[in-house]
Amino acid sequence: MSIKIENLTHVYNPNSPFQTIALDDISFEIKDGEFVGLIGHTGSGKSTLIQHLNGLLKPTSGKIFINDVNIAAKEVKLGDIRKNVGLVFQYPEHQLFEETVYKDIAFGPANLGLSGEDIVTRVRESMDLVKLPFELLKDRSPFELSGGQRRRVAIAGVLAMKPDFLVLDEPTAGLDPKGRDEILEQIKNLHQQVKNTVILVSHSMEDIAKLVDRIIVMHRGKVSLMGSPREVFKEVEVLESIGLGIPQITYLMKKLKENNINLKQDILTIEEAKEEIIKWIRGNSNA
Numbered sequence: 001m002s003i004k005i006e007n008l009t010h011v012y013n014p015n016s017p018f019q020t021i022a023l024d025d026i027s028f029e030i031k032d033g034e035f036v037g038l039i040g041h042t043g044s045g046k047s048t049l050i051q052h053l054n055g056l057l058k059p060t061s062g063k064i065f066i067n068d069v070n071i072a073a074k075e076v077k078l079g080d081i082r083k084n085v086g087l088v089f090q091y092p093e094h095q096l097f098e099e100t101v102y103k104d105i106a107f108g109p110a111n112l113g114l115s116g117e118d119i120v121t122r123v124r125e126s127m128d129l130v131k132l133p134f135e136l137l138k139d140r141s142p143f144e145l146s147g148g149q150r151r152r153v154a155i156a157g158v159l160a161m162k163p164d165f166l167v168l169d170e171p172t173a174g175l176d177p178k179g180r181d182e183i184l185e186q187i188k189n190l191h192q193q194v195k196n197t198v199i200l201v202s203h204s205m206e207d208i209a210k211l212v213d214r215i216i217v218m219h220r221g222k223v224s225l226m227g228s229p230r231e232v233f234k235e236v237e238v239l240e241s242i243g244l245g246i247p248q249i250t251y252l253m254k255k256l257k258e259n260n261i262n263l264k265q266d267i268l269t270i271e272e273a274k275e276e277i278i279k280w281i282r283g284n285s286n287a
């Protein structure tokens, strides 16, 4: 199971004064079970790209293979693709509409043709995955919940379809730091438990640095960097030239190095930094 993008180009309003080349000959592959961060400045083409992954947009040219099926081909049924690729839009809680949490999450599985106990199981499992207590919340109105909880109800609604691929567009947008950390932690746990393929779209290096296996950096409709977080963060000049920072902790290591405090440079977390700094202090105090 994989996603393969071949020479994908998307032009909005072609041959008009408003023509915009949003995606410009993009190619890459995402393997089964990978956790990928898609990062780029506003307008770099991230949302356009992910809307191609479940057939919401059609390529101007190029191909998209989901599990080896070219979904841009005319005969492919979009319903079948959408069962496989769960797309969580920005501010997904705005799309909640049922009167209870249960009914909202059950909507997708019911549309897949499930019924009775099968639906109850799906709703319970997906609420567990996003740490929403089933008994306590199932009969509540989503509109009585906190912003972070509402977002988790919306994510559970997509998870209840058991998609092979989960695509999340800026899942932390607009949340306070606590809500943001909770959602990221849950996405990480979810990926570890379900072992599905996850694509997380973000503007924030901090958010994705600790989570993903691979980062794809987009700039002006092209892929400008691709690799593990450590590989990508080494390209500080490229990142800065396209207006993206590196995580604060990686930046701190760089600044220390410039001041002849030579610590490991590919550090991603505070914990790693603490260990390195303690090692350095011990080494220097013994000298």
Ligand SMILES: Nc1ncnc2c1ncn2[C@@H]1O[C@H](COP(=O)(O)OP(=O)(O)OP(=O)(O)O)[C@@H](O)[C@H]1O
Pocket (backbone or CB within 6 Å): 012, 013, 020, 021, 022, 040, 041, 042, 043, 044, 045, 046, 047, 048, 049
């Ligand atoms: N429906 C549309 N019609 C015309 N142009 C569009 C449309 N949607 C996006 N664009 C343009 O395509 C380019 C890429 O936009 P896109 O929304 O894919 O970027 P993005 O990286 O997702 O940005 P953001 O982080 O702000 O969501 C931008 O120049 C944008 O103005």
